[in-house]
Structures are given as structure tokens and as C-alpha cells.
Amino acid sequence: MSYERRGGYRRRPRDDYDDRRREPYETPEEKLKTAIIKLGEVDAVEELPRLQKQIRDFVPVNVANISEAIRTGVTEQPYKIPYYAALILLLHDRPEESTSSEEAPPLGRLVLEDFWKGFQAYLDKLAWRETRLCIHFFAHLTIARLISPESLVALLQAFTAVLDEFGVSHGRAKRAALCAAEGLIIGGPSLKHYSATSVTEIIGAIQAFNDTTNSAKWLVQPSVKVFSDAVAIENADELLDTVLFALKTLNDSNFAQTAESFPQPYTNLPAPPADVAPFNLPSVLVPPEIIELDALSTEADAEDTAQVKKEEWPEYFLRIFDNDISPDPNTPAGYAVRTALLDIISIFEVNRKECARLLLEYPKWNLPGAFKPKPGAPTPSDVEPVAGKDWQLESTIIETILGALLVLPESSHKSVYYISLITELCKLSPSTVGPAVGKSIRKxxxxxxxxxxxxxxxxxxxxxxxxMSNFGFQWVWKEWVPDLELAVQHPRRTFMRRAIEFEIRLSYHERIAKTLPEAMQSPNAHTIPEQAPGPNFEYDDPTNPHHDAAQSVLNLFRGRAKAEDVIAHLDSLKTTLEGAEDAPLSVNVDATVRSIALQSLLHIGSRSFSHLLNAIERYLPLLRNITSSTEGKAEILSASAAFWKGNRQMVGIVFDKLMQYQIVDPTDVVAWTFANRAGGLDAFEWDLMRGAIDKANGRVVIARRRVAALRKEEDDVRARDNAAGAMDVDAEGDGAAKPAESLVDNPALATALKAFTSLTREQKGALSRTLEGFVNALSPADSDASAVTPNAHTRTVITESAWLNRANWDDEEWNAWQTWGWYRQFCRVYSPYLRNYSTTLYTVSFARLEGSENPAAELLTKTWNVATGQDLS
Known part of the structure; x- marks a missing residue:
């Protein structure tokens, strides 16, 4: 074999050794840490003695390493917490060969003391999930008699004290209440024996806070009953309600059901040595919330000083299946299962495939007999179904995921995560998860x-x-054909149209049409468009009277003419149209010219997103010229919607780009949406408004950060100058510092403050216009706000009797119902911003409704008061 010389050296042949990948080297400490974290990969109970021996055989003992590994397992694998508690108990046993038992504390005690330091760090950072899971660990250790009950009671009471803080936010109070409640659920048997009074006080404190959230629950319940103040619903459970139900059930039975709800492997191990006193958890105080205020107040707008913080609401989880299929979360065992599944879903968001695997393996970490075995799996003879359990695992998992997805007003994670997680579950076990998904869809x-x-x-x-897109769009649509007899705006028919529209976006029109029954493909079914989504250039038709004019403008765009030349051509075109003898008197020449210009530009950009962006960027001066007035902005929005009327997704995209390049303002989009809605407000129109409001809010956030950065930079410069001036002393050496010279105002900061003020005004305008639009759409039409207009369903509240008669509703009633629903969503999702401007917005939008006894006016005001924190009943 000959070798070529390249670059002055001879290449030598590669052997197998060169291709080998060197495995990362693990130190003995890292191996021990990995072993602790991977506890229970096969059988946790059998692995515990071996892991204990491995830890004891490691010399020298590294308590911090062991504690960190257990802390990682507790906070990232919470389903293993009972087994880590058992490991700590085993580490309390003194080796038989030990001769210094009276001098050195047991290893388990040392690990527990170091573990507490990590818990304190979590608490100081207000890492609520990690804090709550550590409390689970402490509660299990209390049952194992390694932690004193009195110290755990004091710890839980530190969290219930948060509930009595003045002005405590709902999010902070809810998390503190869950820490106390779940610690009591697990450690209740020991705590009740120690002090029944303390247990009652903890439950009472949580109940007292929960009673103050009734109005908030009314606004976020997933089943809308706009006619009723009742918050009790049958197909959903609120988080704090369920934990209180479980606590009260346990307390009434002296926590006898705790052992039936949580694994307690440590109860089968020998008790801790008699000479080892239980560990007393140190006393703690829950740190206060960090409230940051931006000193951005101006003379014109002094109320906008507080940085907007996302408001948190009560969490309602939809129930899909009956209690014999999935556990009832109002019971101790059901609450334990749902909490464990939610923790897995939340922690493993970074790896949905691992999350899916762990969810399907969850029964091995629960009590035997809680779930039905998989089809064909051998059932141990000594395991019998537990009374009231024997649930279906896959149905329970899907119900939990969908419940988290549908939490209002916003889910904890992005919707795409929950959707992809269900897909992974179907791929892992299609024969068992698939039927559960199908049943969930039908429910x-x-x-x-x-x-x-x-x-x-x-x-x-x-x-x-x-x-459907992940599994070939296979669905039994014929099951829903009878619903085509319902009103066109009925929620079921609305769902069909929306789902099919999404499917077409994910595939193409012809393929989706072939999956539908013939009855759904009919134009009279109003289910699927007759044609595939595409542009609608109305001036492309030679019979259109403005065809020639549009072609001339289109040719200029195709030739990449300068914006000034196009503007000049449009001016001449306008003159020509005004002087035409056959021009109808009703034609608005300005609107026609704007429509021709914009539709021609969109026609050039309809080939791809890059074509659209290039066209807009090239002709920004033209777009600003034709939108110099409010009417012009509304007209180009109408022209955009007309051009893309067959593809509503593109309408939202074009509107977003017009706002991005500041051709139109968010307020213009909101005003156009309310002006052009057909009947009620549907999901598409809500998406347009939401995009506009989010755009305005996002700009304010960016401007605020810019001002904060410039302020910090200026403060740093001033501090350095002051420090330099303090070092200068007078000639006589009396130590007096010379006054620092005044700094020249920062031009960049002044510009940023001006921009912030302008964008804040824009934000307030978008919120005000949205609120005003809803109030005008839903309140009484007459000047007398107390007048009742029974025939205008969109302007009156839907009464309970009308709701019970909804089977006979027509499109008008369902349009009204949808509009009320989107008004509720607007109030709850943007409540932090509405609270900032509550006084101004209320004066502008609700002034004419004051004193009204009209049900619609009362409901509008009540919803507003709940969202802005003025109704705390």
C-alpha cells in the first residue's frame, strides 16, 4: 500500500483503537452518587441493603456527596422519596464492629443534617417545588421516627403563617398551603398523635384562606355558568379543594388511610436505635416575596410604576373518567396519585420521552393493587386489588395530562409539551394508551x-x-355526523371547523377532505372550505373594473420600482378614478386605491414568508403613506383580511407583521376586530386581539428593561464619580470631600424614557379599546343602562332558564355565549395589566353601567371586579 504525501507529512492508517470512544471517567464518589440516584431501577426494596453496604464501605465517608445525591433524588425523582427515607433509616444502624457508638452520631443523622442545609437553600430561593418535595421527605422520616413530630409541626406552621401575611399573593399562598397540607397528609399519623390541636389549626388555616378564593374560582372554572355564582361543578376539581377534602377525610379517621395512600417501606425495617434521639428540624421563616418596583413614573402617568407580575389563579383540573377508572383526587389515595403524576410531568418537561416511560412505570412506585395489570402481564398471587382502587393506568395518565393542559387561564407549560407527551405515550404503548386517548376525545x-x-x-x-396529524388523521368522523343538524355556531360544530382548519394547516386540503364523510364535505355542512387555503387577489379577475389599474401597480412591484415612484403612480391613479365619468358615487376612491396597493403588495409576497417580509420592508414608505389616517389603517387591515380570507392563519401573520413594522398599532387591530366581527366573537377573532395585546405588552416589557439597564449604567457611573470625589481632600487636609460635579443628563436614557412612556400609552390604549369593545358588545344597547333588551341576545346575560333550554338555541344565542366566554378569558389572562390601569379603564368603560340593574351590566361589572381583585368574596 502506498501513501500520499499531503501537507508535508505521511498519513498513517487508522486502526480500531483510534475509532474507539473513550468513556468518560467517573471517580468513585461520582459512581456512588450515581448509584444512589438510580436506586430502584429494578427493585428498590431489594436494592436498599446493597446500597447501604456500598455507602458504608466507601472510605473516607463523604457526607456532603451522599446528601447531595439523596437531595437530587428527592427533588427530581419524587416517586422514590419513601425509599430514600428507608435508606436514611438503614444508615442510622450502627455497624456491628463499631466500638465508638457513643462518640460519633450515626451516618444517617449526619446525612440528614447536611440535607437540611440544602433544604434551607431551596427555601431561601423560594424554589417552591423543591421545598415541597423536601417536606414530603421530612414527613416520611417523621413516620419512621427519625424526625421529631414537634419540629415538623413547627415547620408546617411556618408555612401556614404565610397565609396570614398582609396582601399575600394567591400564588405564594397556594404554594405555602400545599407545602403544609401535603406534609400533614404524609406525616399526619405521627403529628395527630403528638398534637391533635395543631393538626386542626393547620387545616383551619388552609380552609380559611381557601374560603377567600371563591370569586376567583368562579372566574376560572372550566365549565362556564355565567348565570350562577356557584363554584361547585361536577366535572372538575380545584387543587386546594381536593387537598382539603383529602385532609379532612384523613383527620376524621385519625390518618388511618395514610398507609393505604403512600408506600411506607421503612415500616418493615427495624426501628432506629434507642440511643439515637430524633432529629429536630431547625425553626425557619419563609422569606418574603421579592417585589421589584420600577421607578418609571412620569408626571403624565404616575400609576404605572409597578412592574407587571403574572397573576396566579386557582387551578381547576378537568375530570374525564369515572372514579372506578381513574382515582378521585378528593380522596387521599387519589390526591397522592394525581400529585405524583403532575410532579413527574413537570420535572421531566426537558425530556418528554423519559417522562412518558416513567409515567407508564409509575405503578411500581405505588402500592400494589392500585392499578390494573397490563394485559398479559403475570399477576403476583399475593397481590389483590385494593378496595376502591384497581384503576386504569393509561386513562389516569391521559386525564392528568389533559387536566394540566386545560387549566385556565393558562397552563403551567406550553401546550406543545403536553401534546407531544401524549404522542410519546401512544408510541410506547399504542395498544393501551390509544383507547384511553380515544375515550378522552369523545368525553x-x-x-x-x-x-x-x-x-x-x-x-x-x-x-x-x-x-391526528401524528397518526395519519385517522378518526371516526361519522360518529359526529348527526351533530350537523345543530346550529352552525353550536360549540360542537365550531370545534369541527376549528379542528379541521388546524388539520389543513398541518397537511393539505385534499388529504383532509378525503378523511371526512361525504356529509361533512358538503358546502351546506359549513365544516370544511370548498377550496384549499390560498390568496384571493380580487383584482386578478379581468371583469373587475379596477383590473387594469391593479395590473399597473402590480407591474411596478414586480419591477422593484422605488417606493416614491409607486406613491406617485397611486396619486395619479387616484386622480384618474376620481375623474372617471362612469365611477359610482358610492365608491370611496381612497379606500379603493389603498386596497389595490396593499393587495398587489400581498400578491407579490404570497409565495413565501421571505417574499412577504421582503415586500413589506422594501415598501415601508409606501405603507406609511397610505396609512397616515385612522381610516387608512382600518382599510388596509380589511384589504389584508379580504386577500387572505381563505387562509385565516395568514391574516394573523400579516396583521402581526404590520404591527411589527409599526404600520398599524395594536389598538387599530383591536378596533378593526370588533368592527368586523360577524355576530359573536369567535376563536379566530380572539387570536387577533390576543396577538395585538401581547404585542403592546411585549413592547412595554422591552422598553422597561432598556430603561432599567440604562439607569443601572448611569448609577454605576455616578457611584464611581462619587467615589473618586470622596478621595479628594482640601489642601488643608481636613478630610472633607469635594462635592461631585453634576452629571450631564444621559441622552440615551431620556430617549428610552420617552419611548417607554409612549409604549405604555399604547398598551393602555389597546387594553382600553378591548375592554370597551366587550362592554359595548355585551351591555344594554339603550342609553338607559337599566333597560332590558330581551331580543338582543348578544347584549343580555344568558339566564339559568335560558341555559337549560340551550338545545333550542340558534346561532345568535351561541354567539352571545362565545362572546361572554372570551370576555372572561380577557379579564383573567390580562388581569395583572388591568389592575395597573383599573381606575382609568373602569372610568372609561363602565361609567355608564353604574347603578344598572340589568343582568348583563351586573355580570360585566362582577367579572371585572373579580379580575382586578376588588371582589374578594
Whole structure:
């Protein structure tokens, strides 16, 4: 074999050794840490003695390493917490060969002391999830008699003290209440024996806080009952309600059901040595919330000083299946299962495949007999179904994921995560997860006519469409053909249209049409468009009277003419149209010219997103010229919607780009949406408004950060100058510092403050216009706000008697119901911003409704008061 010389050296042949990848080297400490974290990969109970021996054989003992490994396992694998508690108990046993038992504390005690330091760090950072899981660990150790009950009671009381803080936010109080409640659920048997009074006080404190959240629950319940103040619903459970139900059930039975709800492997191990006193958890105080204020107040707008903080609401989780299929979260065992599954879903968001695997393996970490065995799996003879359990694992998992997805007003994670997680579950076990998904879809579809919230319905449609796209768009649509007899705006028919629209976006029109029954393909079914989504250039038709004029403008765009030349041509075109003898008197020449210009530009950009952006950027001067007035902005929005009327997704994209390049303002988009809605407000129009409001809010956030950065930079410069001036002393050496010279105002900061003020005004305008639009759409039309207009369904509240008669509703009533639903979503999702401007917005939008006894006016005001924190009943 000959070798070529390249670059002055001879290449030598590679052997197998060169291709080998060197495995990363693990130190003995890292191996021990990995072993602790991987506890229970096969059988946790059998592995515990071996792991104990491995830890004891490691010399020298590194307590911090062992503690860190257990802390990682507790906070990232919470389903293993009972087994880590058992490991700590085993580490309390003194080796038989030990001769210094009286001098050195047991290893388990040392690990526990170091573990507490990590818990304190979590608490100081207000890492609520890690803090709560550590409390689970302490509660299990209390049952194992390694932690004193009195110290655990004091720890839980430190969290209930948060509930009595003045002005405590709902999010902080809810998390503190869960820490105390779940610690009591697990450690209750020991705590009740120690002090029944303390247990009652903890439950009472949580109940007292929960009673103050009734109005907030009314606004976020997933089944809309706009006619009723009642918050008790049958198909959903609120988080704090369920934990209180479970606590009260346990307390009434002296916590006898705790052992039936949580694994307690440490109860089968020998008790800790008699000479080892229980560990006393040090006393703690829950740190206060960090409230940052931006000193951005101006003379014109002094109320906008507080940085907007996302408001948190009570969490309602939809129930899909009956209690014999999935556990009832109002019971101790059911609450334990749902909490464990939610923790897995939240922690493993970074790896959905691992999350899916762990969810399907969850029964091995629960008590035997809680779930039905997989089909064909051998059932141990000594394991019998537990009374009231024997649930279906896959149905329980899907119900938990969908419940988290449909939490209002916003889910904890992005919708795409929950959707992709369900997809991974179907791939891992299609034969068992698939039927559970199908049953869930049918159950949710059935709830659409029972008042399922419009936002939850929208997310359901998105999940359905994406899930179908992952599995060949296979669905039994013929099951829903009878529903085509319902009103066109009925929620079920609205869901069909929305889901099919999403499916077409994910595939193409012809393929989706072939999956539908013939009855759904008919134009009279109003289910699927007759044509595939595409542009609609109305001036492309030679019979259009403005065809020639549009072609001349189109040719200029195709030739990449300068914006000034196009503007000049449009001016001459306007003159020509005004002087035409056959021009109808009703034609608005300015609107026609704007429509021709914009539709021609969109026609050039309709080939791709890059073509659209290039066209807009090239002709920004033209777009600003034709939108110099409010009417001009509204007209180009109408022209954009007309051009893309066959593809509503593109309407939202074009509107977003027009706002991005500041051709139109968010307020213009909101005003156009209300002016052009057909009947009620549907999900598409809500998406347009939401995009506009989010754009305005996002600009304010960016401007605020810019001002904060410049302020910090200026403060740093001033501090350095002051420090330099303090070092200068007078000639006589009396030590007096010379006054620092005044700094020249920062031009960049002044510009940023001006921009912030302008964008804040824009934000307030978008919120005000949205609120005003809803109030005008839903309040009485007459000048007398107390007048009742029974024939204007969109302007009156839907009464309870009318709701019970919803089977006979027509499109008008369902349009009204949708509009009320989107008003609720607007108030709850933007409540932090509405609170900032509550006084101004209320004066502008609700002044004429004051004193009104009209049900619609009362409901509008009540919803507003709840969202802005003025109704705390």
C-alpha cells in the first residue's frame, strides 16, 4: 500500500483503537452518587441493603456527596422519596464492629443534617417545588421516627403563617398551603398523635384562606355558568379543594388511610436505635416575596410604576373518567396519585420521552393493587386489588395530562409539551394508551355542549388536530355526523371547523377532505372550505373594473420600482378614478386605491414568508403613506383580511407583521376586530386581539428593561464619580470631600424614557379599546343602562332558564355565549395589566353601567371586579 504525501507529512492508517470512544471517567464518589440516584431501577426494596453496604464501605465517608445525591433524588425523582427515607433509616444502624457508638452520631443523622442545609437553600430561593418535595421527605422520616413530630409541626406552621401575611399573593399562598397540607397528609399519623390541636389549626388555616378564593374560582372554572355564582361543578376539581377534602377525610379517621395512600417501606425495617434521639428540624421563616418596583413614573402617568407580575389563579383540573377508572383526587389515595403524576410531568418537561416511560412505570412506585395489570402481564398471587382502587393506568395518565393542559387561564407549560407527551405515550404503548386517548376525545367532545369554556375548547381543538396529524388523521368522523343538524355556531360544530382548519394547516386540503364523510364535505355542512387555503387577489379577475389599474401597480412591484415612484403612480391613479365619468358615487376612491396597493403588495409576497417580509420592508414608505389616517389603517387591515380570507392563519401573520413594522398599532387591530366581527366573537377573532395585546405588552416589557439597564449604567457611573470625589481632600487636609460635579443628563436614557412612556400609552390604549369593545358588545344597547333588551341576545346575560333550554338555541344565542366566554378569558389572562390601569379603564368603560340593574351590566361589572381583585368574596 502506498501513501500520499499531503501537507508535508505521511498519513498513517487508522486502526480500531483510534475509532474507539473513550468513556468518560467517573471517580468513585461520582459512581456512588450515581448509584444512589438510580436506586430502584429494578427493585428498590431489594436494592436498599446493597446500597447501604456500598455507602458504608466507601472510605473516607463523604457526607456532603451522599446528601447531595439523596437531595437530587428527592427533588427530581419524587416517586422514590419513601425509599430514600428507608435508606436514611438503614444508615442510622450502627455497624456491628463499631466500638465508638457513643462518640460519633450515626451516618444517617449526619446525612440528614447536611440535607437540611440544602433544604434551607431551596427555601431561601423560594424554589417552591423543591421545598415541597423536601417536606414530603421530612414527613416520611417523621413516620419512621427519625424526625421529631414537634419540629415538623413547627415547620408546617411556618408555612401556614404565610397565609396570614398582609396582601399575600394567591400564588405564594397556594404554594405555602400545599407545602403544609401535603406534609400533614404524609406525616399526619405521627403529628395527630403528638398534637391533635395543631393538626386542626393547620387545616383551619388552609380552609380559611381557601374560603377567600371563591370569586376567583368562579372566574376560572372550566365549565362556564355565567348565570350562577356557584363554584361547585361536577366535572372538575380545584387543587386546594381536593387537598382539603383529602385532609379532612384523613383527620376524621385519625390518618388511618395514610398507609393505604403512600408506600411506607421503612415500616418493615427495624426501628432506629434507642440511643439515637430524633432529629429536630431547625425553626425557619419563609422569606418574603421579592417585589421589584420600577421607578418609571412620569408626571403624565404616575400609576404605572409597578412592574407587571403574572397573576396566579386557582387551578381547576378537568375530570374525564369515572372514579372506578381513574382515582378521585378528593380522596387521599387519589390526591397522592394525581400529585405524583403532575410532579413527574413537570420535572421531566426537558425530556418528554423519559417522562412518558416513567409515567407508564409509575405503578411500581405505588402500592400494589392500585392499578390494573397490563394485559398479559403475570399477576403476583399475593397481590389483590385494593378496595376502591384497581384503576386504569393509561386513562389516569391521559386525564392528568389533559387536566394540566386545560387549566385556565393558562397552563403551567406550553401546550406543545403536553401534546407531544401524549404522542410519546401512544408510541410506547399504542395498544393501551390509544383507547384511553380515544375515550378522552369523545368525553371532551361531549362536554362541549355542557358549557366547556371557550379557551379550553380552543386548546382541545389544537390537541385533537396535532394528535391526528401524528397518526395519519385517522378518526371516526361519522360518529359526529348527526351533530350537523345543530346550529352552525353550536360549540360542537365550531370545534369541527376549528379542528379541521388546524388539520389543513398541518397537511393539505385534499388529504383532509378525503378523511371526512361525504356529509361533512358538503358546502351546506359549513365544516370544511370548498377550496384549499390560498390568496384571493380580487383584482386578478379581468371583469373587475379596477383590473387594469391593479395590473399597473402590480407591474411596478414586480419591477422593484422605488417606493416614491409607486406613491406617485397611486396619486395619479387616484386622480384618474376620481375623474372617471362612469365611477359610482358610492365608491370611496381612497379606500379603493389603498386596497389595490396593499393587495398587489400581498400578491407579490404570497409565495413565501421571505417574499412577504421582503415586500413589506422594501415598501415601508409606501405603507406609511397610505396609512397616515385612522381610516387608512382600518382599510388596509380589511384589504389584508379580504386577500387572505381563505387562509385565516395568514391574516394573523400579516396583521402581526404590520404591527411589527409599526404600520398599524395594536389598538387599530383591536378596533378593526370588533368592527368586523360577524355576530359573536369567535376563536379566530380572539387570536387577533390576543396577538395585538401581547404585542403592546411585549413592547412595554422591552422598553422597561432598556430603561432599567440604562439607569443601572448611569448609577454605576455616578457611584464611581462619587467615589473618586470622596478621595479628594482640601489642601488643608481636613478630610472633607469635594462635592461631585453634576452629571450631564444621559441622552440615551431620556430617549428610552420617552419611548417607554409612549409604549405604555399604547398598551393602555389597546387594553382600553378591548375592554370597551366587550362592554359595548355585551351591555344594554339603550342609553338607559337599566333597560332590558330581551331580543338582543348578544347584549343580555344568558339566564339559568335560558341555559337549560340551550338545545333550542340558534346561532345568535351561541354567539352571545362565545362572546361572554372570551370576555372572561380577557379579564383573567390580562388581569395583572388591568389592575395597573383599573381606575382609568373602569372610568372609561363602565361609567355608564353604574347603578344598572340589568343582568348583563351586573355580570360585566362582577367579572371585572373579580379580575382586578376588588371582589374578594
Amino acid at each position: 371532551l367532545y361531549g362536554s362541549l355542549s355542557e358549557g366547556l369554556d371557550v379557551e379550553a375548547s380552543r386548546r382541545f381543538a389544537e390537541w385533537f388536530a396535532v394528535h
